[in-house]
Amino acid sequence: MKIDVVLVNAFTAEGKGGNPAGVVLNADPLSDQQKLAIAQKVGYSETAFVTQDKDADFHVSFFTTTAEVDFCGHATLATFATLYHNGLITHGSYKQKTKAGLLTVVVEENGRIVMQQTLPKYLGTFDYATIAPLIGIEEVQLATTQLPIEIVSTGLTDVIVPVPHGALERIQIDEAELIDFCKKHDLVGIHAFELDSERDDFNASCRNFAPLFGIAEESATGSASGALACYLTKHIDRSTHNRFLFEQGRAMNCASHIAAMVESQDHSITQVWVGGFAKLIGVKEIELSLT
Template sequence: MSQVDVYLVRAFSISGQGGNLAGVVLHADALTDLQKQSIAKQVGVSETAFVSQSDKADFQLAFFTPTVEVDFCGHATLSVFWLLRHLQHISAGSYQQETKAGILAVEVLLNGDVLMSQSLPIWSAEFSAEDIAPMLGLQPQLIAQSGLPIQAVSTGLVDVMIPVPYGVLDCLEVDSDAITRFCQQHQCVGFHVFEMNPPEAIYTASCRNFAPAVGIPEESATGSSNGALACYLNRHFGYQQAIFEQGRAVKMPSRIMTQLIVDNGELTQVKVGGEGAFSKLISICMD
């Protein structure tokens, strides 16, 4: 029986605290998908990233939740590149990662922060407040009063953007079983619920993300869904930069920064970033 070292890194942390733990396995070329899934299940965090060599990019990354492989994971990507820089395997600069969501650019800043390029948004189905609100323990009119649509958007993974009024985000009563059935039926990963903050606030919006269909009841920081939210807010309010807060409800406050590049009125690039922090190194037994 062999052992595999797994680094646990806090992605989107705030001054080294909070954030979202991701597992990172380096030199994963020899591992099978079954072994990767087993390791991710034993690690038990929302996603574990496996780093291998690539003939198309600087690195190949594969992402596994405790129950399933996913095409992309923003916070695990940040964790990988923050760790590579922390271990002095790479220096500050621009890199490319090969993922099942495509070849995506990553920038490692001099201070160690990581800025990831995501896929341009794919706009999918809109849903009614009457369908969505009961799964969050809300009255439909609370969602409808925002005047914003409930819409599935992807910049790597499909999440449903759900606006709620300011002050409501901490009062949700989530039906995880219903959300799981809905996401399986509509081929989406999870619900990204957000409330816009007052203009003077540090954060543009505060968010909660529920993805029980892929084994994550609530996630404290999500790069892909906040990339999608940045595009959503650009479409409806014209924002090109936004800072999101997430994880408050699970006592892991996180800060996610987003930047959109618009050329002649057309969105050309989606970037999501933040800081990382080392948590610990663990060893997983592998058959």
């Protein structure tokens, strides 16, 4: 069996950078085992598989090279950019069914994809001493941020880790320890950020690490960007309508731009959206065994 996988860079910055994802359309005949095998052969952090669903416009499942995950922001953006590019959808609003829930995706007239995320869950905190050895930044340096290290999920459980300005690129992940830590606490990975108070264009620069799922580092993470936007709304700016622009992937020489919007009412978040642009970069044909 031959399977065409569309290759897409998601969250590009003026057509460059971004995070690559694979997209398989018309994936209804494929088993989960076959989807995982395809994702492994593609080799990207995530590959999305689009199938039909009676409750939504599309059912989308997401596979890393090691396992299925409930949701993936950059692969969602890649999926709807592919559907739009192939003329299967036009600008407008659509429903996608994922393991994280039934979520809205909007295709804007300029081609930007904006995806709804689940409302945030704040699942606990860690002290600086616990996280410091995992990322190679001293406890006393982390403490200078005066911000909590918190587990936040808008689809996937990430640890949001603030680091002082200038420390982001000095992070050194202990992958073995982080894998054990994520297994113990049922986490996807770490999303570290530094506030960009000296720059007008970005609110924060970020790095994301999820070695438990075969991702040493990725250059754009939609789900964690939604979680970070909620974190910042909770701890820094409690406005009722917040817009953020994050930069990610700079340490990988693959800068990406991720927009996030959070709406609140009576100090409770009511809507979370993450958006950006994508660029199709090719098609890869995968030979898949029928056994």
